[in-house]
Amino acid sequence: MTYALSLDHVSYTYHTLKQETPALQNVSFHIKPGEFIAVVGPSGCGKSTLLHLIARLLPMDSGEILINGYPLVISKEKVGYMLQNDQLLPWKTIYENAVLGLRIQKIKDPAAYKRVERLLASYGLEDFRDSYPDQLSGGMRQRAALIRTLALSPDILLLDEPFSALDYQTRLNVSNDIGTIIKQEHKTALLVTHDLSEAVSMADRVIVLTKRPGTVKSVIPIHLSCPEKTPKNARNAVEFKDYFNQLWRDINDT
Structure with a gap:
């Protein structure tokens, strides 16, 4: 095995x-x-x-x-690492934070961005994609941080x-x-x-x-x-x- x-x-x-x-x-x-x-x-x-x-x-x-x-x-x-604090960038929207890893690694595959859209919709953040981190609860921020980690398919x-x-x-x-x-x-x-x-x-x-x-x-x-x-x-x-x-x-x- x-x-x-x-x-x-x-x-x-x-x-x-x-x-x-x-x-x-x-x-x-x-x-x-x-x-x-x-x-x-x-x-x-x-x-x-x-x-x-x-x-x-x-x-x-x-x-x-x-x-x-x-x-x-x-x-x-690929190894995804989720830390004690969500580490979301306060000047970026939830969607921008979620795709940050994709953009840093210059991944342009549309399927990767569609996966982020699916994750946001599946886990209750679709309506908050254009919100900023300080507008969300601690729990929602952690969900956003996990979605950012999952975006790279670790x-x-x-x-x-x-x-x-x-x-x-x-x-x-x-x-x-x-x-x-x-x-x-x-x-x-x-x-x-x-x-x-x-x-x-x-x-x-x-x-x-x-x-x-x-x-x-x-x-x-x-x-x-x-x-x-x-x-x-x-x-x-x-x-x-x-x-x-x-x-x-x-x-x-x-």
Whole structure:
């Protein structure tokens, strides 16, 4: 089987003039096409560093990362990165923000722009395409940021605590929206989060990292008995609390 994303004994150390700080050590896991994986662990265990390595923002010290079977160093597969803040440009309209990546990469294929139009219409932003970011709610802005990421048809979506800047109620609604969109678009996603409820409600599997230097402590498949697994429905499943407690124990035992 060709995995969408595969990490094999990946390590990384931060170097300064005064010291070396190991961030990740021998991290190995695989993600199937279309899977939604969450990564949790103690603060400072290297969760965001992991995303930086996959996104080619940092070079690995050792190990190998494959995307759709191709080594990261030669892979032409696209990786989409969604950050904690939406990073929408305030002087551009929602539509202009959504197609920004296409224009930066000088993509002129009409099908790509039609895809953006479809995404805006499908996810409730068609009527706001000519609005500016400060005219939208936090949840709508995050949807726009995801559409901008999806516009480039990434093979892998990296989500670095994309809901952490939102208040609790908005965060719950937006995680439901984003999780549903990712599933409907059949995207492979890797979410880093401190929120264990978010991890259980959104992910197919949860990877628990140890304290720094982070390595894989456990991988927990999530199977919830709800008729349709959306993040909101998942929180009402009878197994939800058990998974939450298991993650809590694993993190605090590291």
